[in-house]
Amino acid sequence: MSEAIRFYYRGSEHAVSDASPNRTLLQYLREDLHACGTKEGCAEGDCGACTVVLAQLDNGELQTHAVNACIQLLPSVHGKAVFSVEDVAPPRCAGQERQLHPVQQALLECHGSQCGFCTPGFVMSLWALYLTHQAAQTRPTRAQICDALSGNLCRCTGYKPIIEAAVRMFELPAAEFPHQQWLATLQQLQQKLHASVAPDTCPSYSAQGQVFYWPQTLQQALQVRASTPQATILAGGTDVGLWVTKQLRDLNTLLYIGQIAQLQQIQTVDAMLEIGAAVNLNEAYHALCQHYPRELTEMWQRFASMPVRNAGTLGGNVANGSPIGDSMPWLIALGAQVRLQSVRGSRQLALEDFYLGYQQKDLQADELLTHILVPLPRPNWHWRTYKLAKRFDQDISAVCAAFALEIADGSILNARITFGGMAATPKRAMAAECALQGQAWDETTLNAACLALASDYAPLSDMRASQDYRRNTAQNLLRRFWLETRPHAPLTQEQINVFAQPHSGEIA
Ligand SMILES: Cc1cc2nc3c(=O)[nH]c(=O)nc-3n(C[C@H](O)[C@H](O)[C@H](O)COP(=O)(O)OP(=O)(O)OC[C@H]3O[C@@H](n4cnc5c(N)ncnc54)[C@H](O)[C@@H]3O)c2cc1C
Ligand code: FES
Ligand code: FES
Structure with missing residues (x-):
């Protein structure tokens, strides 16, 4: 039986049951959810305009990290939470002035944006850096800042003001991330997903004649491999994603190994x-x-x-x-x-x-x-x-x-x-x-x-x-x-x- 793709976005659970498994997260955000803050530049993981942050459980811990939405196939975010540039600023309260997140405030103060096309991607890479260092109560070194921005290209501003903003954002009043709340939310989502699958069955999603398998155990993955050898094995998708976005290939059956704890x-x-x-x-x-x-x-x-x-x-x-x-x-x-x-x-x-x-x-x-x-x-x-x-x-x-x-x-x-x-x-x-x-x-x-x-x-x-x-x-x-x-x-x-x-x- 086909499952729906379930993930959190902008605070609510989304269930997708009709998108092709070849649809990218970026296409889904922009074209289906009309969340157009996340940009498309190269569609091959090279420019960072499409950077979003994923939150997921890893050995029971909440992990957040930046990825390129343009090459993430949508079913690979099943069980996770997706954060885009629309999530970063605190919600606007009636009668109050608009608040900015320290990442945004710092970019503003340091003049870290000109045409602005690359800016949502920089905001998300900086936000991921901010979350990591806030959680650890540390400040990044210049090398760590450069590394965090290594996937973001800017053609007009230049990197100096953006790097300065990465320093400045830690000097501004801190913004808290509801870590425990997201941990609990994703734990509940995982429990629900596990409960919905019959024992000894490999969960899968199918739509538009294409199938995406989400094995939870190595044994399930090996059984799919034996019964469906034509399935394309998908791990992080940083090669396979480009077969879809650049070579326009239809991958009719995909076997995703990213949810198998034994392989992690x-x-x-x-x-x-x-x-x-x-x-x-x-x-x-x-x-x-x-x-x-x-x-x-x-x-x-x-x-x-x-x-x-x-x-x-x-x-x-x-x-x-x-x-x-x-x-x-x-x-x-x-x-x-x-x-x-x-x-x-x-x-x-x-x-x-x-x-x-x-x-x-x-x-x-x-x-x-x-x-x-x-x-x-x-x-x-x-x-x-x-x-x-x-x-x-x-x-x-x-x-x-x-x-x-x-x-x-x-x-x-x-x-x-x-x-x-x-x-x-x-x-x-x-x-x-x-x-x-x-x-x-x-x-x-x-x-x-x-x-x-x-x-x-x-x-x-x-x-x-x-x-x-x-x-x-x-x-x-x-x-x-x-x-x-x-x-x-x-x-x-x-x-x-x-x-x-x-x-x-x-x-x-
Ligand atoms: C912008 C960009 C920059 C890059 N830069 C570099 C670079 O500097 N150096 C470099 O070496 N590479 C680079 N790559 C290529 C890519 O990131 C790496 O090859 C990466 O390690 C692929 O891992 P993945 O998990 O994303 O693989 P996927 O794309 O998921 O899979 C890659 C291939 O391996 C197969 N596969 C995956 N896992 C298994 C498995 N467990 N068993 C059998 N088959 C499997 C898939 O079917 C597919 O054929 C870059 C890619 C991009 C998009
Ligand atoms: S659009 Fe360029 S990295 Fe995704
Ligand atoms: S501000 Fe124009 S590309 Fe960066």
Whole structure:
């Protein structure tokens, strides 16, 4: 039996039973609810004009985070609360002057808006930042402000006044968010949703000949996978959403894994960090950076933008398997594994064996990627990953590299090098690895490895970079790795990281 899509918006529960499961949250807000404060710019998660805040339960806690409404399929907000720019100002009381929220007041005082098209998106990203820091009773650093705004583009005001507003909003009289009230409301909604579904049935929504499955357990998801292998698996939708908005594809059957608690956990098992496939990118990188702060923090900051990382998952990045995805090079260099499950059982394989060719994966029609297993730090291993793109934030890699060496008694015992953007899949550099194996980690070995690297790949020229650029920078990145990890006088992070200056430092 088809359920309705149920969510809270502007204080009341909405039940949708006739919208196509391919309809985006943005389309629904603007065209059906006529809530036109939320804007559409790019319809692909790139500009932030459509930013809204979702509130949802996560392990019994209320979580609020900014996402791009333009690429969120409407059924994915089932059981959640949606907040748009219309929600931010306190309700107007009769006979009183209009009140603004500190986010709005600060933007006004700091002249943070000109044409105003981008402003609702900035307001929502700033509001999400405000809620997080109000709840924790902290103030954001400049780096945290820049990160929170990494998904918002402004073409006329410039970012300085907007960043100033982000500081100013915490100096104004505080506005409280009814946290406990929303926690209770969403708990009640969840109870109602669970009560309405027959036991052992996978809840689903159908309309206009299309079906959207919301499995609550891994078992339900695997059963749908077995019975309906043509269903498109949907995690955060930051790739799949664009198939709808940009490629205008009709996704007739969708299997959404975002409500399966078993796939949202991170745990340490046998010296591996086991990350569920539905863990979002921010949570996954946060956990990984606890173990690899030096190696992964910049990659975390530079992966897409805050709203994309709030929605998108590490599992989706791996399963999508784009040759220019940012997680696969370092995952492969570290020797990460993936676990695949079906009703027939479970298997585990090295991530590098998962990719068979361009957009081809070793994933059977009834299988689901359930976990990514990342080795924890091991003695004598040195590794780095680097992303080359035209912008610091919110850009796709032209070349993405990862280098890992095990060095003991002055010689290289193991070398693992992986590049993205250089071949049809994320691919190891076997010739360069051979040139490093058993050698001392010195400049002679480096030069031999750089020469060998030239024979490892035949990269393409495209809009992001030419073949020559890719070849040259691949060698330069290997040289950078050497400069950072050479036994004598390795360069410090400050000496190497040209981006460190504008993003560092406390504001207050
Ligand atoms: C504006 C923007 C910027 C981006 N920037 C970057 C970037 O800097 N670096 C980068 O690497 N990527 C980037 N991406 C791509 C995207 O955000 C990532 O690939 C993200 O990790 C995808 O995760 P998702 O949960 O949204 O996947 P989805 O879109 O839900 O799914 C992606 C693919 O994986 C499949 N899939 C998902 N989960 C599973 C599973 N458990 N088992 C089997 N198949 C599954 C889906 O069917 C689909 O084919 C960007 C995207 C946008 C829109
Ligand atoms: S409209 Fe540009 S990010 Fe959504
Ligand atoms: S104020 Fe015009 S785009 Fe930002």
